[in-house]
Amino acid sequence: MDISVPQALPWRRAPRVIVAGLWDGRTWLALVHLVTGSVVGTFGGIVIGVLFATGAAGLITLVIPAAALAAILFTSAALTAVQRSRHTAFLGTRWPEDQSPPVEFTWRSMLGVLRTVKTWRQFSYHVIAGVYGGFAAMIALTGWTIAPAMMAAPLFGLQSGLEIRHWAFLLGGLILLLAAPWITRGLSELDGLIARQLLVGTTRAQQLELRVTDLTFSRDSTVDAADAERRRIERDLHDGAQQRLTSLAMNLGIARATLNDLPDDAKRALADAHEESKQVLTDLRDLVRGLHPAVLEDRGLDAALSAVAARSPIPVRLKVDMRRRVARDIEAVAYFVISEALTNTARHSGAEHAAVEVVLAEDVERRDLLCLRVVDDGRGGADPESGTGLRGLADRVRSVDGTFTLTSPLGGPTTIEAELPCAS
Incomplete structure (x- = not known):
């Protein structure tokens, strides 16, 4: 009850x-x-x-x-x-x-x-x-x-x-x-x-506009800070660890060439150490180059991409049409997007050729756009959801308010396009 x-x-x-x-x-x-x-x-x-x-x-x-x-x-x-x-x-x-x-x-x-x-x-x-x-x-x-x-x-x-x-x-x-x-x-x-x-000082729309401005400024500051940190790490590795490894490889090479009376086991160990030091030095140089290549800072995007195309294991046709240099953060994003795209092409696409085109164009709103285009003749079928590489490229482009487009039907070709806004 x-x-x-x-x-x-x-x-x-x-x-x-x-x-x-x-x-x-x-x-x-x-x-x-x-x-x-x-x-x-x-x-x-x-x-x-x-x-x-x-x-x-x-x-x-x-x-x-x-x-x-x-x-x-x-x-x-x-x-x-x-x-x-x-x-x-x-x-x-x-x-x-x-x-x-x-x-x-x-x-x-x-x-x-x-x-x-x-x-x-x-x-x-x-x-x-x-x-x-x-x-x-x-x-x-x-x-x-x-x-x-x-x-x-x-x-x-x-x-x-x-x-x-x-x-x-x-x-x-x-x-x-x-x-x-x-x-x-x-x-x-x-x-x-x-x-x-x-009596409200700003309307809701104005508050949202101010918030967007603050977030944009905060985002730009974060991107600049991250780019400055990459450059600092690159300088420290180049001036510190890389120089020490170079000296170590040279000393091992001299010892390998002059010490002829060592036992066979010692000679093999010395030879292995010499080859390993050279490989570590090569890996470190690639790491430094991937963080922030010095050539990008000194000579611009054209020279940096030429070096990337020259190192690519597959032939790359490069075209760069830029009447001026753009901001450093835009150059860095363009460099890393193209470099990572060519690395993915060489590793996963099975392509025999690739083409890279970089054009500094002007859109209808009278703003400069840095247009990137990477095409390969591989098997296609690239999916951003299958790994973090392509998503990372899209995230880099969005970090500077750019647009990223991937077209990769089965059987190829795969085309990556990006537009990065630049101050005129």
Whole structure:
């Protein structure tokens, strides 16, 4: 048998909710919000009205309207700060960070401020607050003051005799007293709604645009930092480990050529060590070249790709058409994409020939694009999902806002195309 107590029906909870509004802290915060809003709004409206009238009266001069305009902008900014703090203190409103540049008292700065939507949205709120603030506070205070007076009506009728009108005043005052908290909170919420629409420094679209700008800058900084770190590692390996291995291979070669009276086992061990050191040196040079080739830094993309094509185990036809050098990060991405694509071609495609084309072109938006194209006559069927190599190429291209396209039907040919945006 279910003996659980059923929850109170909504209509049964309504009286408790109505009465609870009398001692709810939010009610009194809302009342203080309306009272302070009437003071700030009325004062701000009067100041703005006086400044506007002064500027209009002095139109025959240039100094008076300019001074009035500067004063209006300053007053609007000050009122915005005060109103935001008031809404935060009493209503708990949270405002997005305003990333607008500071206003300077120059014609260009003031005209720029006048052209922004934010300025007129905030100015319109102060105009509205000049009327609504006093009106809302008057309604709220009227409810809180008249209700007790109406409820005291039977006390005035004790001497002359109680009448129906005295009890009607008592009932009306009680109803007004119970409604006063909700009227107060409703008026404050309406003020908060208007403020959230007009006092916000930036719109949602502008916030997203600023966020995209910040993320783009952060991405560019990360790419630059990673490129600088690769160059540092390349210099350290080239100047340190590579030089030591070169010296070791030379010493082993000299020992192998001069020490002829060693036992056969020692000669074989020395020969193996010499060959291994040369192989390690070759691998290290390939590693250094893969990190950041010095020829790319010194002579540009054409020379670096010529070296890549010369080292390729399959014949590569290279065409580079660039009227100028592009940014270092774009050059690095282009180099690594083509180098990795040719490495994949040699290892996995079974191709006998490959062709590389690099063209610095101009698109319809008047921006320079570095267009890359790598084609091989292999078996095709390349799939980015089957390994990380092709996905890595696409990720490198996307890191500089480029586009990456792979076409590889079964039977070939395989074509890799990329477009990298460059500053003109």
